[in-house]
Amino acid sequence: MPRKLKSYQTSLGFYDLAIAAPSMKAALEGWGAESNLFHQGVAKEADDPDVIAATMAKPGVVLRRPVGSTGPFREHASLPSHLPGADVEDRTAKALRQPKKQAPRKIDDKAARKAAKEFEKAQRQRQAQRRKEEAAQERERERRESAIEKAQAALDRAQREHEARAGEIEAEREAIEKRAQAEDARWEKQREKLQAALRRARE
Known part of the structure; x- marks a missing residue:
């Protein structure tokens, strides 16, 4: 059986908020509050008949009005026309601490x-x-991870190809160096042999 609802109100940012919920916890979840506003003294169970009627007409829906104002709560409220500063916060906190002396409107079962x-x-x-x-x-998240994996795989593949080509080039360079050294050694022997023959021919 659904739990009986109560009306709660608080102030967050530029708005006073109100909601009909079965518990304070549910109200906090509806407001998206990250801390217990009731323990902090900035949220309370509503006792204004108009607030109760408005929230009960749209249970579970967060209703708003400009912070510090006394107008009706609506699902879509405009921003405050002016923000005088600390006095708005003081009035809001005072309003939450001092309940209006009005008899709450009775709601039938x-x-x-x-x-x-x-x-x-x-x-x-x-x-x-x-x-x-x-x-x-x-x-x-999965799309992003997949894109990252593909990009990483392409990078790894390109790096392996580069290392293989660099290895081939290095092997070729070493082979050419050996051939150059062998050619230098061959030429040195041949040059010495030919020079000796030239000297003998001149004698």
Whole structure:
């Protein structure tokens, strides 16, 4: 049976965020938070009837409004028109620490069950999208590794060909050097022999 949803809100970057989720952990996952914002005191369970109504109408969907504003939460919100600085953060933190003294709007069991089912649907969609992105990243990684392996194999093959040709050239060079030395030795013997014959002819 789907768990009953609660509304949570926080502030991240330029926006106040709100979501209907079955737990604080699920809310943090929906916001994509990397730390426990509830323990840090910058996230809380929403008690504003308008916030609760907005999140329950779209369970599992992260709703936004410009940080520090008091306007309605929407799925797509514009950036803040101005960022006065630290006073916005102070007001936001203060708003999170001091709940509004309004009675939360009651949600009947039928609406709560419907909202919980819609949250689970939205959660499954997020998980499917995450798996799709991970699969795409894995394909890209495999493509990159394959390209690297091919490039490395081509480099290794070219290096082996170069080394073989260089070896052949070196062998040829050594052979030519030996032939040159043999020719020098042959010529030296012949020259000495011919010079001796020339000297005898002159005597």
